[in-house]
Each structure stands twice: as C-alpha cells, then as structure tokens.
Amino acid sequence: MSGARRGDDTGPHNRPAAVVTGGSRGIGRGIVLALAGAGYDVVVNYASNADAAAEVGRAVAALGGRAHLVRADVSRPADRRQLIDEATAAFGRLDLLVSNAGVAPDVRADLLEAGEESFDRLVDINLKGPYFLIQLAARTMIEQQAAGLTERPKIVVISSISAYTASVNRGDYCVTKAGLAMTTQLYATRLAEHGINVYEIRPGVIETDMTGPVRARYDDLIFNQGLTPIRRWGQPEDVGRAVVAVATDLLPFSTGQVIDVDGGFHLRTL
Template sequence: MSGGRRVAIVTGGSRGIGRGIVVALAGAGYDVVVNYASNADAAKAVCDNVVELGGRGLAVQADISLTEDRQHLVEETLGAFGRIDLLVNNAGVAPNVRADILDAGEESFDRLIGINLKGPYFLTQLVARSMIDQIAAGRIADPKIIVISSISAYTASTNRGDYCVSKAGLAMLVKLFTARLAEHGINVYEVRPGVIETDMTGPVKQKYDDLILNQGLTPIRRWGQPSDVAKAVVAVATDLLPFSTGQVIDVDGGFHLRTL
C-alpha cells in the first residue's frame, strides 16, 4: 500500500464552504486539488494556504456540468498525484433570480441541475471507477466520497424550486452510490449544511439575522460558518466514522429538529 499524504478533490474549492473544506483537509494531512469554475486568483490563493499547511495544492479549472471538464479534472489529479483518496462534491450555484415556481423558466432549471446534480452524479461515477482500480492496484485503501448538499434537500422554498430539486436529487445520489460502492470498501456520506454565512447567503443576511437571532429558526442561535461544515468533512476524511456509510450528517444548528 502506498504511503504518504492522501489526496482529495474539492469541487468549488476556491471560496465559501469549499475553501473552508480545502484548508481543513490540508491541516488534516491531505494534498488537495482545488477545482474552480472561473476565479483562478482565488483558487491559487487557496492552494497557497495548502502549501502553508505543509501540503501540495493544485488548482484545476473545470465546469463540472461538462463531460470533458470532469475528465480533465480527474486526469489532472492523477497526473499530478497518482491517486484519489477523497472526493468532496461541493460545487453548487443558486438561481440568478429567485422566481416563483409558477413563473420560473427552464434556463435556470437546466443550469442548476447541470451544475448541482448532473455534475456531481457523473463526477462521482468517474472518480469511483478510478478508486476501484486504485484499490485493486494497492495504491489506496478506504477511499471516501462526500456530497455537500443542503437543508433545501427537504425544505421547500417556492421561490427557488430548481435549487431545492437539485439538492433533493443529491440526497438520492448518496443512497445510490452508497449501495453500489460498499462492496468495494468505498464509503459515501452526505454532509447537509443549514444556513451558512458565505457570499451566497450575503444578499439575504438581514432576513436570516432576524430568523436566527430573534425568531429561533435554529436551536443554536448563530449563523453556521464554513469551518463548521469543514469539521464534519474532516471527521469523515480522517476515518472517524468507519462503520457509517450513506449517513446524513446535519450541520445546521439543529434546524432539522421538530419541536412542540
């Protein structure tokens, strides 16, 4: 079995939750491939953070909704590091315009499904095949796949139905790949964030400040941070959940609770 630092791919790793995950994985002993869509400078800065923590970072531009780009991402990773121990499907987008489902158009739906669901589905397929080959060759052991979803997987927001549908699809993606990959020793997990303070939630900050701090939207009355999600990822990545697979890990301040 090959030794050395394990290697992770983090999609959408240049900002927000993805950046937090990359930095945390580097601190946990991983080399990290930082996938980004367009902001090369941000991706390079995150790679610099990885190096500062003693690891190797590689920025790879790829639109995960595109077949050729997904293949490029995997090929670049294997070319640089020769292995993939962890895939973190984090990349995702919100609608450009929050539109009522009675008015929402197909263009936004197709964009969100392509990036948020189709991309992770086929990237997971591609990486899983590679992991199986690497296990057989003795290069890796106990690789893992993590999908970063959202409370929108089960929480209906009628002004962004396309987003909710894409996240609900991710929940089933995890179940499917969990069932298929268990025989190969590949565990799959869903990390389900709640309201996390990032640039994506910036436009609704005032609304959620009131809901969280004054109206008790979550039992833990604070915004979630990218580091909260990253810690859950690190727990999986460092083998702290070896007898769990297909597990939903809620990182939502207790939002999922039903109370009377």
Template sequence: MSRTAVVTGASRGIGRAVALALAAEGFDIAAIALGDTERLQTLVTEVEALGRACLPLDLDIGDIERHAGALDAVTARFGGIDCLVNNAGVSVLNRGDLLDVNPQSYDRCFDINTRGTFFLTQAVARQMTQQTPAGEGARSIVFVTSSNAVVASVERGEYCMSKSALSMAARLFALRLASHGIGVFEVQPGLILTEMTAPSKAKYDALIAEGMTATPRWGHPDDVARVIRTMAAGLLPYTVAQEVRVDGGLMIQRF
C-alpha cells in the same frame, strides 16, 4: 504515502474551508473552481503553508466532457484519488414564484448541482475501485447537499429539486461502493454564512434572533469542514449514506 482529495467549488466558502481542513488532515488537494483563478492561487499558498501540495483546476463541472482531462491531471500529479468532496453548486438565477421558473434557471441548477456532480462522482468512483488505496488511509466521497434537499423553499424550487436528487445520488453511490471499502456520506448544511447566502443575511439575522435555529447563530464554513474532515479521516467506518445535518438545529421539529 500521501493521500489526495479532490474538492469542487474550492476557491471560496465551504469548499475553501474543506480544502484547508483536509490539507491539515494530511491530504494533498486538487482544488476545482470555475473562473476564480486569483482565489485558487491564494488557496494554493495556504495549502502549501500547511505542508501539502495543491493543484488548482479551472473547471465547470457541468461540462462533463472535461471531467476526464481534469482527473487525468490529478492522477498525473498525485497518482490517485482517495477522497472526493462534491461541494460545487449554484442557486437559482432569481428567487420568485414557482409558476415563473424558467428553463434556463432549472437547467443550470440540474446541470451543475446534479448532472455534473453525478458524472464526476461516477468517474472518480471508477478510478477508486480500480486503484490500490494509499497506505492504510480510508477512501471517501462526500456529497454536500443542503437542508433544502428535505425542506421545501417554494421561491427556490429548482434548487430544492436539484439537491433532493443529489441526496438520492449519495445513497445510490454509497450502496454501490460500500463493498469496496469506500465511505459515501451526505452533509446537509443549513444557514451557512457565505457569499451565496450574504444577500439574505438581514432576513435570516432576524429569524435567527426569533429562534429559527436552536443554536442562535449562523453556521460558518468551518463548521461544515470539521464534519467532512471527520468523514475523510475514516472515523465513521460503519456509517453508510447517512445524512449529517450541520444546521444548528434548524430542521428539528419543535412545538
């Protein structure tokens, strides 16, 4: 029996790499993204080339009223959900002084990064606890947070706060679901080269050259995807809510 993974923010960057890695692991994919139809369709083609099925879903995860319909579509197509990867997220509208943060940017970060992700996870977790696992495969939920869940970036305060709250959500769901045999994990990416980080590339190129990361390069979406594939494959059965840093040593204290 095949397994199914739901991946949010799946049309590009880390989410796309995760969707392809999980397809290679044997998962059918429910790929969620907002208003990125063309890239979702190319993802469908790539997943099918790996021998798996892919259901594209146009969904704003911040709109929690639409969660039920999206999950109904997934279960109608695949029968159940074995893995959820909470990857979708947004950054601040504008980097700047913490004293100038406006409610629009604050609410946007929390609506998508925290509130929407929390309630999507809640809905999936309810299904997982009521369904019979597919075959002998593990069931898992992975939260993709950020190094900014731990390390403060004053110019992106609302983003940091939303990711810090999401990190706590990972711990809470891990404790709630462990007795059901559902592994819940947190992945904290560091400097990963994606469309979101591309505008800051020159700045961080220089900092990496000066030793900002122990591994002297940017991370790539595939670096994150390999870690999540390991989690989804059930290879960490006695690990509960541990954050895994994919950051090239960015956050290791040094002197």
C-alpha cells in the same frame, strides 16, 4: 492518516489526496483548508475565479500541504474527465472526492413564474455534474485499490437543508439538492462492496457569498425568531470539520449517512 494508504513513510509525497469541487470560495474553501490541516494534499477545483483559487493554494501550502488548481466546469463531461485525470497525475492517487460545487438561481423566481433556463442550468451544475463526476471518481478509486495505491477511499456529497425544505422562490435549487440526497443513497449502496463509503453532509445557513444577499433576513430568523437552536451563523469551517471526520475514518461502519451541519435546524420541536 487512517483510512488512506501512506506507503512506507509519512513524507509529503505519501500524503492522501482529495479533490474538492468548488474549492476556491465559501464552503469549498473551508473544506480545502480543513483537509490540508488534517494532512491531505488537495486538488482545488474552480470554475472561474482564478485569483480566489490561487489564494486557497497559498493557504494550503502554509499548512504544509500541496494544492493543485484545476479550472473545470463540472457540468461538462470533458471537464469532469480532466479533473479526475489531473488529480491522479498530480498526486498519483485519489483517496477522497468532495462534491461541493453548486450554484443558486440568478433570480429567486416564484414557482409559478420560474422558467426552464434556470432549471436546466442548476440541474446540469448541481445534480448531473456531481452524479457523473462521482461515477468517474468511483471507477478510479476501484482501480487504485486494486493497484494498492489507496485503501478505503471515500466520497462526500455536500447538499443542503434545501434537500427537504421547500423554498417556493427557488424550486430549481431545492430539486437539485433533493436529487443529491438520492445520489448519495445510490452510490453508497453500489460502492459498499468495494469498500468505498459515501456520505451526505447537509449544511444549513452558512455564512458565504451565496447567503450574503439575504443576510439581513437570516440575521432576523436566527437571532430573533429562533430558526436554529444554536443561534449563530454556520461557518465554512464547520462543514470542513465534518468532512475531516469522514476523511480520517471516524465513521467506518456508516455509509449513506446524512450528517447535518445546520445548528439543529432539522430538529422538530413543540
């Protein structure tokens, strides 16, 4: 695997290792399976759904990889530390962090009515947690590079078109995704001297549990109103393929790059 040190042979214990937060369902699941298919062992982080995580673990094994399941809440400092510690203990290395875990507001509330409780929850999980998890992972990667355990490790931040698209009934979500965009820029700048490239993958409308409650609305926008030039729902595997492109070192002269996986939503047309 280009971009990750594999040792003297290509046996299963020399496979590169990734951590994927929120890896049990939706986009995270698609990323985990794409990485397993590309030759990675994967730490599958989940917050509560142990059954879904176990199913993903079995799917990784079917693809010839190893999965290590870690229940951890990225909003909690002790859990973030546990996640990185278990990753290095399980596989002895950390070649890739995919910061994907995130939540939507429980209630879509108008900007003039929304309360602080939802705002604080989303900031803790969607922004503060990833910000400091990346810090921990980066320190570990730098140490492992010095020890010869990995080469050119990478960090991928999964954000959203909500980083720049205003939705006035879920302002807290938009603010956290905009924060992730700057988080990517900051860490890309800081870590370049260590040979660690950082990327932001910005999904559009992806068919997951999160978008299920508004499926009818998005069906109309996509298929009838031309919301996206590519007139279909995005799939978790679309995001997974983009992560694999980064993981396999196909973008070695890019860092801080935004990779849109949105069916062309970002295009401005007349």
